[in-house]
Amino acid sequence: MKEKVRHVPGSYGSGQAHHKKKKDRRCGHHFVDFYNSSLSYGRKKRSRIRYLNWATELYDCLDEEIERTALAEPCDEGNQEVAHEQTNQRVREAIGKLSPLERRFIEYFYFEYKSYQEISQILNKKIHKLERIHYRALDKLKMLLSNYVKTRFKLHLTEETSCMICKSPFRKELDKLIRAKKKEETYKRLMKVFHEKYGLEVKTPQVIIGHKKKHMV
Numbered sequence: 284m285k286e287k288v289r290h291v292p293g294s295y296g297s298g299q300a301h302h303k304k305k306k307d308r309r310c311g312h313h314f315v316d317f318y319n320s321s322l323s324y325g326r327k328k329r330s331r332i333r334y335l336n337w338a339t340e341l342y343d344c345l346d347e348e349i350e351r352t353a354l355a356e357p358c359d360e361g362n363q364e365v366a367h368e369q370t371n372q373r374v375r376e377a378i379g380k381l382s383p384l385e386r387r388f389i390e391y392f393y394f395e396y397k398s399y400q401e402i403s404q405i406l407n408k409k410i411h412k413l414e415r416i417h418y419r420a421l422d423k424l425k426m427l428l429s430n431y432v433k434t435r436f437k438l439h440l441t442e443e444t445s446c447m448i449c450k451s452p453f454r455k456e457l458d459k460l461i462r463a464k465k466k467e468e469t470y471k472r473l474m475k476v477f478h479e480k481y482g483l484e485v486k487t488p489q490v491i492i493g494h495k496k497k498h499m500v
Contacts, residue, residue, distance in 0.1 A: 385420035
């Protein structure tokens, strides 16, 4: 098999392209066949999502070997098939909640096994733009699927996030206010309401903008 140059999200952060030749391991039948999962809300270099037939490194993992913990699967073939179909459906539903651009990227990259270069040509987007789209899509999928994964595989995942809005016990109310903001309206009034009513001191509009892009679905 011809080796491809794999572009990993974040590999352009230093201003220089780091090209690592490795075999494309997105060869599983389903994006959703979990081998095991370690979902992290922080963009840690060593974070992965691992699946039964899909072991692609999502971030530049420097570990030579990562401990694998097998997850309990139904022994009966019929039950196992139903379980896989249920997981398939859940992930498809989650992907359906992404933005059109994020959804297309996920479809191309994980289902059609296209490279960053190929997707760049199809979507007419530069690779560093695709990396951002990739990050946002994964963040949203992790959030959308976290409860299902914890229940399905009986995992105890620690939700780590640096987003002050996500951490707030009033997140639902805050999200509702953000959605209600009119396009021509500035963030100044919203920041004031957050502080006076919910005790949340947002110092810059970028905090709200970032939360809206990455964490609101």
